[in-house]
Amino acid sequence: MEIVLLGTGAADGWPSPFCRCESCRDAAARGQIRGQTAALVDDVLLLDCGPEAPRAALRLGRTLAGVRHILLTHGHPDHLGPQALLFRSWIDTGHELEVIGPATALDACRSWVGPDDPVRFLPVRAGDRLSAGPYEVTVLPARHRVFHDGDTVLYDLTAPDGARMLWACDTGPWPASWFDAVRDAAYDAVFLEETFGDRSELSGQHLGLPEFAGLLTGLRDAAAVTAATDVVAVHLGHHNPPIDELERRLRIHGARPGSDGEILHVGAPPRPAAHRTLVLGGVRSGKSRHAEDLLAAHPAVTYVATGGTRDGDAEWAQRITVHRERRPSSWSTVETDDVATALATATQPLLVDCLGTWLTARLDAHKVWEGADLTPVHADIDNLVAAWRACRVPVIAVSNEVGSGVVPASVSGRLFRDLLGTVNSRVAAASESAVLVVAGIPVRLR
Template sequence: MRLRLSGTSGPEGWPAPRCRCASCNRAADNRRVPLRITVDDVLTLREPGADAVSAPPSGYTVEVTPYGTRVEGPGGGRLLLARPDAPADPPAPGGADADGPGEDSDSRASGDGPDPGAPRHRVDVAIVDVGASPAAIGALRRAGAVAKSTAVLAVGGDHRVHSPAEFDRRARLWGASAPSDGQELWCPPSAWPPERAHGPHRVLVTGGARSGKSAEAERRLLGEAEVTYLATGPSPAGDAADEQWARRVEQHRARRPSWWKTEESPDAAAVLREARGAVLFDCVGTWLAGAMEDCGLWQERPPADAEDRLQARLDELLQVWRQCPAYVVAVTNEVGSGVVPPTVSGGLFRDWLGRANQLLAAESEEVVLATAGRVLELH
């Protein structure tokens, strides 16, 4: 099937009419109109749902599924216009689509046609409105509808993202392409989809308070089928007096996809040692604060071997970080950019965290700095 993407933006277009925001100004040189896909010049898709296509032409099958509108062409190519709320669960056992695991077992078929051994609900091209829900990519991968050989097209860009360049960057993080208006593509795809990071791969995201570092770390893993969220800070249930911390934890939980697994543990090394899939480690600073407390460094008179014990903890974490087979994104803090800490304990924490950040960065494939909600790659 030949796909013509006449429009690729969100519902208002990009730039939006009469909008003067910075994002729309940046998009003025490459205007995009609301989503519109033509298949072989015989049918048109605008949004997933029961009314997306009426009376499909002969030789084409159009089916409304829980994952979105699925089109199969005469040559067997399979296209999905995904629902933003696509479920992360695979089809029920025994159902029409129950025929195999997700992407981990997929191999790229040889030849130009569809893989005859692929599950029925798996598609060759998935079009996902990432402006509405980027997590839909991860849900489709978890459900098995999107595999390694599936070309994912990220559409729905508009002024919810601060620039077209940022939209393209996010699409690449999720292993997707961000097509332009007027672009033509094939289903099955004529080229393999872009690679995304897989384990073993380590990313360190650093930044100051409220810099957007946690949001960036979470964003990087929205396209993953299996994610463990490693929370190293104190449990809000065990610290009822700190209502601000409890609210902050709840905000983080609310923006994570429902299928992500949460591990609350101060022993980051133990969790990373057994990790598979993808892991979000949030964060190195809270892990270090807990380790310093366990070693007695917060006491007025720390034990003589306190720093040696802390160094052993850090060495263990580094060793596991170096050998971890998972795709790991870790959040850390930049605490050396402000005033000199007024207390001895504050200075000690700053020095140890700066040391830990340098050592973890040296063992990471990627290091990025978040500031004011923007992201800068550090080389």
């Protein structure tokens, strides 16, 4: 089952167009503009269809021409833009459209259907089980309302290939009895709303971070969420902390924020246990701190310090002390420039900091500055990249971004810049993700 997240924002998106709060400024600076939450499944089924969803699909290179089913959770205007039905009526798609949802949401749609457009409405309420083409749908209750209790629902969706997901947007906290309906579901993916961050007092019909964690605990206790479930926070609003802090706090609960345009292949064979990330940045850019934050949810991490000690260098010793003091006490530190062996023998997540000092150590070891041949250095780079590819644990490497400044004046400076550029490029090519940190702000490259 392929799921395209057309939007992952709350009703007013994130950032809010009328707000200057820290969270909105941070999102705007990153260019992370979240639209109203909706998703496209296998190009044939829409989960909610607010007014922004059709245009979002086009911006992502998708067409809605093949959509045969729309599942509406409720009639609030960020989830239901009925004018899309009028626009559809102007095109002969050649097939019927089935619109499924609470009766009040469907009533808001009826006057928007063209006179000859083949649209069929199917009202549902919590507890119903039905088929939407080849998809099996169970309708679940939501702690949310438009006009009255019961006029908002959630969806448990199973694809023809057996992949199963929960679309839980919008809802407040569930009473204990509701978890029986999803017991032992073992969802492949759960899309769970998280609107209000630390301002959960604003509404009992949405989730803040504490309520998100509580509902997720209930789903785990019911075996609806397992260790293999991808838990994605959606309906994100600007009452959340800035994205770095939100990511860190969601990781603690085994979840992550969704992103507009993200494509998920739910139920596909899991990727290898290793997940490789390269974090690049200039001097004092915040790259090391960001790398540490990415591993904050792991109880134990091995920190591979490639710089070693420098006798008589008080400033370097102070740098090392600052790094050590901010790392959790559960982390262990290994000082070595044999990074390939550390990668090959790792049994817990690794943080390698950094590739620039590793390269310096290899150049020193092979006496390159004394005129020796570069062949052994290139062999070391080959071994490093091979070990990086084969590493079986989550691993993050930090490196200096050296290609943005002026051309170094010395031959040795140009040689180091060129070699580190090669190292960075090869490690990035072998990584699932890469980040550039600029002035403390991480920018996703992959």
